[in-house]
Amino acid sequence: MTHPQTRAARKERADFFGPHRGTLTASAPARLDVMGGISDYSGSMVLQYPLHRSTTVSVALRSDRVFRVASTDTSSTGVHREIEVRLPARFSYASLKRMFNKESRWASYAIGCAAALIKEKGVACYGADIWIDSTIPSGRGxxxxxxxxxxxxxxxxxxxNVRLKDKELPLLCQFVENRIVGAPCGVMDQTVCYLGKANTLLPILCQPQTVFEPLPVPNGINFVGIDTGVTHAVSGDAYGSVRAAAFMGYEIIRRSIRKSRPYGGYLANITPSVFDSKYLSLLPRHLTGRDFLDQYRSTVDRETVVRRSRTYAVKAATAHPIYEHQRVILFKHYLESLERCRPSQADRKRMLNQVGELMYQSHVAYTQVGLGHERADEIVEMARRYGESRGIYGARITGGGSGGTVCLLTAGRNGLKSAREIAARLPGRSNVFTRSADGARWRP
Known part of the structure; x- marks a missing residue:
């Protein structure tokens, strides 16, 4: 996709819609996963930072049940991608998924939104032309x-003219990704892309979606994203396997105490002390899907499938959201204290080091569950070596892991300079995300 402001993109967009056709434009930002990440599907608190990079779409309605979606491919400058799908009056999500192959799957995100409005909300939508412009690199977490x-x-x-409640729209977008695209994501990404505020962290308790007041980033502190250059996908096998393993662990715990929905259905509601004393010894380090299904038959998760031929890291995947939830709560407390208490310089550095340590712990946990990557490890290790003296206090892999983007906690201009130096030392050209923006916007 090309930058929305380029002359070529404007001409392509005008040609796509034709003359004298009214359009409505909406946009939403990227996000940087500061803490929480993959724990969202287990009910953890997460802290998310909206980025300045954004996707902008222009929409014009049609009346012939045709949905036409177009964009420009970033991998080949000027290469235009376009797909046209006719939705029958009656359709199933399964039949809709079959309309897209690997090459056209990108369009299912857009057409899936229309399909969800039609089937879930009873909206009379008879077609649309949708033009996509984006400055967000895909597959970078x-x-x-x-x-x-x-x-x-x-x-x-x-x-x-459809009115959805603030929290309803992100949930419907998550539904699209889960049921139509086929990616087993939680709801944190869609929530911050919609409700995020510039220069703040959005705290979300994913049970399923309690949104707290945005947390201002303390003055002089920056969260910087460094692109590893390694493509990742939430729809990939590694992410799905870790999620399935977490729910396998929950099922083992659930059966052990003979309750239908213990801890409100969320692993994150188990405290670390209770987990360590009561449940840790019940969980195998590794378990084949065959052995699990023979004994337990299924999990409560609708978005993943336990495969008989696969081996799952059940203990690590189950433990991760329990410990991560506590790390996020502490992280949030420290940032609130930095903003509210105005500590001395020495106390400020001490608190920043404690915040950074929580990020380093989270990074190690990603490796333990099987979602780490050597390039992310390289960036985190450079961040450690730079350290406090050069304005860097913490770092962790983000989102679905397995590459993507690393988040750094930096302080002052020296920290920003150091983050850019780290990015420059990586092979190729890495995206560096430093600026923030508000959530979704629209205009006629």
């Missing part, structure tokens, strides 16, 4: 897919 869903859903709702 900064929620390009969620930004696209939120932008398209916002634009369609405005064009169709």
């Amino acid at each position: 900064v929620s390009a897919s969620a930004a696209l869903e939120v932008a398209v859903m916002s634009g369609l709702c405005k064009a169709l």
Whole structure:
């Protein structure tokens, strides 16, 4: 996709819609996962930072049940991608998924939004032309897919005069990604892309979606994203396997105490002390899908499938959201104290080191569950070596892991300079994300 402001993109967009056709434009930002990440599907608190990179869509309604989606491919300058799908009056999500192959799957995020409005909300939507512009790199762990869903859903709702509650729209976008695209994501990405505020962290308790007041980033502190250059996907096998393993662990715990929905259905509600004393010894380090299914038959998770031929790291995947939830709560407390208490310089550095240590612990945990990557480890190790003296206090892999983007906690201009130096030492050209922006916006 090209930058929305380039002359070529404007001409392509005008040609796509034709003359004298009214359009509505909506946009949504990328996000940087500061803390929480993959624990969202287990009910953890997460802290998310909206980025300045964004996806912008233009929408014009049609009346012939045709949905036409177009964009420009970033991998080949000027290469235009376009797909046209006719939705019958009656369709199933399974039949909709079959309309897309590997090459056209990108369009299912947009057309899926229309399909969800039709089937879940009873909206009379008889077709649309949708043009996509984006400055968000795909597959880099900064929620390009969620930004696209939120932008398209916002634009369609405005064009169709559909009113959804603030929390309802992100949940519907998550539904699109889970049921139509086929990616077993939680709801944190769509929520921050829609509700995020510039220069703040959005705290979300994912049970399923309690949103707290945005947390201002303390003065002089920056969260910087460094692109590893390694593509990742939430729809990939590694992410799905870790999620399945976490729910396998929950099922073992559930059966051991003979309750239908213990801890409200969320691993994150188990405290570390209770987990360590009561449940840790019940969980095998590794368990084959065959052995699990023979004994337990299934999990409570609708978005993943336990495969008989696969071996799962059950203990690590189950433990991760329990410990991560506590790390996020502490992280949030320290940042609130930095903002509210105005500590001395020495106390400020001490608190920043404690915050940074929580990030380093989270990074190690990603490796333990099987979602680490050597390039991310390289960036985190450089951050450690730079350290406090050069303005860097912490770092962790983000989002679905397995590459993507690393988040750094930096202080002052020296920290920003150091982050850019680290990015420059990586092979190739890495994206560096430093600026923030508000959540979804629309305009006629």
